[in-house]
Amino acid sequence: MRPEDLDLLRACTSPAVAPDGRAAVVSVLRPDSDTDEYVGSLWRVRLDSSAEHDRDGDAATHERTDAHLERLTRGHRDTSPQVSPDGRWIAFLRAEPKGKPQLHVVPAAGGEAVRLTDHPLGAGAPRWSPDSRRIVYTARVPEEGRYGTDPDVTPDAEPPRLITTLAYRIDGLGYTVDRRQHVFVLDLGSVDLVNADGTDLADTLQPAQLTDGDSDDGSPVWSPDGELVAFTSDRRDGQAEDLRSHVFVLPAGGGGARQVSSGDLSVNEVAFAPDGSRLFFVANEVGESGLDFVARNPGLYVVGVDGAGQRRLTDPETIDLGEAGSHMTVTSRGVLVQDRVRGAVRLLEIDPDGEPVDGTTAIEVFAGERVVRPHAATADGDVVVAVVADAERAGDLYVVREGGAPVGRLLTHLSETLREKGIRPLRELTVTADDGYPVHGWLVLPDAERFGDGPYPVLLNIHGGPYAAYGWGLFDEAQVYAGAGYAVLMCNPRGSAGYGEPHGRVIEGAFGDRDAADVLQFLDGALADESLLLDGYRVGVMGGSYGGYMTAWLTTQTDRFVAAIVERGYLDPCTFVGSSDIGWFFPRGYHGDTDAMRQQAPLTYVDKVVTPTLVIHSEADWRTPLEQGQRWYTALKLAGVETELLVFPGEGHELSRSGRPRHRRARFEHILRWWGKHLPTTPGT
Secondary structure, three states, X not given: OOHHHHHHOOEEEEEEEOOOOOEEEEEEEEEEOOOOEEEEEEEEEEOOOOOOOOEEEEOOOOEEEEOOEEEOOOOOEEEEEEEOOOOOEEEEEEEOOOOOOEEEEEEOOOOOOEEOOOXXXXXXXXXXXXXXXXXXXXXXXXXXXXXXXXXXXXXXXXXXXXXXXXXXXXXXXXXXXXXXXXXXEEXXXXXXXXXXXXXXXXXXXXXXXXXXXOOOOEEEEEOOOOOEEEEEEOOOOOHHHOOOOEEEEEEOOOOOOEEOOOOOEEEEEEEEOOOOOEEEEEEEEOOOOOOOOOOOOOEEEEEEOOOOXXXXXXXXXXXXXXXXXXXXXXXXXXXXXXXXXXXXXXXXEEOXXXXXXXXXXXXXXXXXXXXXXXXXXXXXXXXEEEEEEEOOEEEEEEEEEEOOEEEEEEOXXXXXXXXXXXXXXXXXXXXXXXXXXXXXXXXXXXXXXXXOOOOEEEEEXXXXXXXXXXXXXXXXXXXXXXXXXXEEEEEEOOOOOOOOHHHHHOOOXXXXXXXXXXXXXXXXXXXXXXXXXXXXXXXXXXXXXXHHHHHHHHHHHOOOOOEEEEEOOOOOHHHHHHHOOOOOOHHHHHOOOHHHHHHOOHHHHHHHOOOOEEEEEEOOOOOOOHHHHHHHHHHHHHOOOOEEEEEEOOOOOOHHHHOOHHHHHHHHHHHHHHHHHHXXXXXXX
């Protein structure tokens, strides 16, 4: 894989299953360097096992798909499909070039899409009411005169913002206190959708705003009788001073919201039970302070609609529902959730009427050396589909249950073109640390036919988080570096997710101690294995966010690396407190008081660095603000250390994962340029 192959990273997202279980609808997305955006359309996928799996192509988009895929839409970026309960319609989000996503609907049998909304900041994912006549969703409501609501007021001419809360902005979004997210309902009962045929109804329809106030409301869902809407929020006075949030319900026709869940929880998602008597939700326990977030595994809870009988259904130590993008699917058979474990994500089914389950007693629906991503099911749970990534796939659709029986049938082949370019396999490694603890990770080797039999120069990659993990899914970074001739080492040291809460809490109050030792000992263990053909004299180190912290920290402790790349680094917890969107709670939670922050800050010891370092940062990064990278670069420059600063305009913290396609490609090109200078590879030698 090369930087120019980014456009080949095609993946299914957001599947929805037709009520009869015969078909699914998915959005297929990919980066597009021509438009410098992410583009994609909706496709219908036949689920019957007799469907042929011949490959086919689409000349307009160059998307390699299967013959049993039928294209439904041709928008610029169509996502979040939801099939109506009567099976006649598909609601979804469409974003025009450079535009905001708006609600649309298209006949399930095919036809022209009808636009339904025109929110100035866009609309959120739709949910159909049980009678297929209404749609509930969220949208941000800007204050008058802001965010283009007044064409005569440019962003730099808006009035000043008066901030009175600790949480007031989010990386990748911006300020939140002047554009709160609220719940809306759109009633389509009076609209003739059958004959609309592509008509723009956004000016005709008037969505009803169900919630308001100084809070962000999310994850709205219907009760089975269509009388109630449940959602997540924190509607207390002073709600931005901790991490608590809860489940609320209110009448679908409007009225006061009532809190249902209780306790020291931060709720992520909610859904009604099939009979409407209970609610399921995923939440973190955040302790009496409301800020006890370190290495907390989100769990599945159940509570009565009246607030009675709340209990946790999953063991906090052995089941981790915290994978990015994780969600739940409720059927009459149980609740489907995603469990993060040792670099894999497996699909579990939880019986809400049974005893709480742990990692060994939970029912596995789909598991193995793979990462289960979005999933969907029929109401009875007899048909389940899931988007799955593995070492060779960015995200393909599987049927994982059919007719109530487990299957594992692959339906799409969206990564086939990328595989033809060459995907290097993942090799699992476990190295025993000095205290006997197993440090788990992976190695990706370059192609011996192109780069010879080694020994290969090594790039030690360190993940962000820290409560995150490398895993079994296709990772474009490792593939690009291996494609350039490097052996890529990746591990999940203590502090990472997927190995239990104690594993994650070891570094609490001790950043740069046990985690740094695990990373170095994993490296040394791999280098000591002569069968891996690694060159221990030519090793570079790199990482982003917490990985940027660890990269910088290691270069203050050792000069063994020929060069380093510190990307969006977390480098000074003290200034992070006042500059980051999460700074008001993150450093104190992980480090402790100001003295501990200073002692565990790479910038405190920057005078010890001699390693040539490329610093990469984004101008609009509000998670690890630009000042962190600028100060590291300036300190190295003043000390005479070879260094460069690469700054991406307009990008936030997620540049490497979801930044503009051209910026992502440019990032790879600069990284390979840096390593080509300090750690050159020569094919065939």
